[in-house]
Ligand code: GDP
């Protein structure tokens with residue numbers, strides 16, 4: 001080839017021209033201005049696998065009539081520079097609108113190659129475009145591309161060069177019919193233009209006539225200059241046509257031309273070029289399904305059933321892997337315990353690191369299973385319906401439809417976690433609504449609080465366990481809504497933002513999508529919680545271990561042990577009795593050590609105040625520990641009640657112990673349940689809150705929630721005592 005092929009890239013603004021231009025030319029670009037105007041001109045050279053071409057990126061435009069500077073410049077390049085081929089870059093997601101320019105290029109007659117760009121988006125939206133059919137119907141090459149990835153650019157270039165070589169700069173205008181009136185006038189005008197030879201050397205006569213009818217100022221001005229007489233005649237013909245059209249069709253001729261162009265495109269697309277059927281169908285099905293799923297009465301009932309089912313499955317399925325993890329951590333704990341000599345290092349590794357982190361890791365299977373279902377419901381489009389239904393209720397309390405998910409994730413039904421719940425508040429655009437959500441979501445019954453409630457319910461309300469758990473859940477919701485209402489009427493006063501939610505069509509979730517979403521979330525839980533919990537566990541272990549009992553007190557317990565050995569020797573069932581007594585002494589020593597430790601002292605110091613709500617020093621330690629992680633409450637209570645290690649899952653003995661302890665009563669239990677439900681969020685949650693809002697609000701939440709919890713617990717305890 002002697003000369004490089006010249007290619008002009010045309011297209012609507014934002015169709016991806018510049019992206020395609022860059023993908024083709026790389027760094028071989030020159031940027032300048034078109035003479036006399038401020039429109040930028042970009043040119044470059046393509047060298048791709050042995051193919052060479054000069055490319056110019058035209059200004060984005062919707063038509064080729066001189067309505068704007070961009071359109072004028074784009075047209076001038078085509079008419080005056082006569083590129084060998086025009087590549088029309090189309091946003092294929094709006095094929096109909098894009099083709100409006102495409103049809104005008106074809107009407108002009110320039111050699112055109114259509115690039116169906118943004119094919120990635122098209123597929124995502126469920127549109128199916130038959131490129132082969134389009135190419136056949138229009139008689140021009142059509143290439144599918146993705147400008148962002150450069151996909152299809154080589155095929156596009158090849159098609160453009162082939163087409164240029166084949167057409168050899170020949171313009172072959174597409175002649176559309178614009179209806180009898182316009183067609184008739186066009187015929188007369190074209191004859192006149194051809195006879196006068198007006199611009200026939202550079203553009204088709206029919207095209208010039210169309211521009212006259214469209215009232216293109218530039219073409220008319222040039223026509224007047226080149227041939228005033230002819231132009232006058234043409235203008236008179238247009239005036240007559242315009243008059244006629246207004247009288248008979250109540251429309252201007254240029255509008256009629258546009259209508260016929262769109263009609264042509266629409267007919268084109270209907271011949272199997274564009275298929276939206278799958279989407280249509282899905283929308284129809286969605287409407288039918290939604291009539292049931294968002295029904296005023298059945299909707300909420302179905303929602304409760306779905307949520308209940310989700311948590312039921314989570315807990316039922318989660319039991320097995322949680323058991324395996326427990327065994328694994330137990331084994332690890334034993335192995336490390338046996339491998340190391342007794343001392344602070346062993347105690348720290350076993351009690352602090354392995355048991356602490358193990359407690360958190362134990363919840364990973366639950367979280368993973370729950371996220372799998374949440375992701376599936378989300379991808380399906382059901383979560384959007386839940387938000388839509390609850391929005392009506394939430395609005396009353398100053399919350400938003402987008403507050404629903406954070407509540408549910410935080411444990412709105414049972415067993416979530418406030419950390420991902422807090423992160424989920426990101427969907428809220430209004431800062432005040434986001435804060436109100438973020439501050440109240442931690443009231444929900446998260447997975448770590450559940451063992452505490454199960455323990456207390458089993459001890460004091462064994463007959464009504466299920467209904468009590470349900471009542472606790474409902475209470476959490478009521479408190480969250482009331483507090484948010486209080487916040488939104490005081491500190492966070494402000495308008496509520498509208499919740500306009502376009503309910504997306506239902507879509508079957510893909511396995512890959514669901515897996516990816518839930519693994520991402522689970523990993524975030526492991527990473528974020530794991531690191532912080534590890535540190536907290538070690539700190540807590542230290543607080544419950546140091547300062548150690550002074551030597552003389554340890555010696556005292558030693559004496560008691562010797563005494564026990566001496567006394568039991570004379571008894572009948574010597575071995576069993578001794579074992580029992582030694583265990584009792586071990587427990588008493590452990591309790592004395594705990595009382596002596598920093599944590600024990602803090603618990604004791606708080607007792608005068610906590611007594612008001614019915615909590616003694618041992619409960620206080622558990623509650624202070626619970627700030628690190630709520631699971632800690634159960635195991636700390638176990639230690640404090642000198643039963644040694646109490647696993648959250650095997651809390652029976654502790655609950656029996658609490659039930660028979662004279663210090664405890666049903667009132668104490670209710671008071672503690674309410675306190676645990678409402679008081680300061682765990683540390684990881686506070687960190688998450690600070691990240692999502694600020695440390696000021698995180699601190700506020702810690703103090704406010706604890707004060708509220710204490711006030712409620714005290715009221716319950718004092719009132720309960722009056723009654724009993
Ligand atoms: P221009 O106005 O026609 O020059 O369009 P640009 O090249 O500036 O592109 C507009 C936007 O569309 C940019 O954000 C591009 O990243 C994006 N874009 C371009 N091509 C594609 C494509 O094939 N797929 C998708 N998803 N985005 C694209």
Ligand code: MG
Nearest residue numbers: 017018019060
């Ligand atoms: Mg551009």
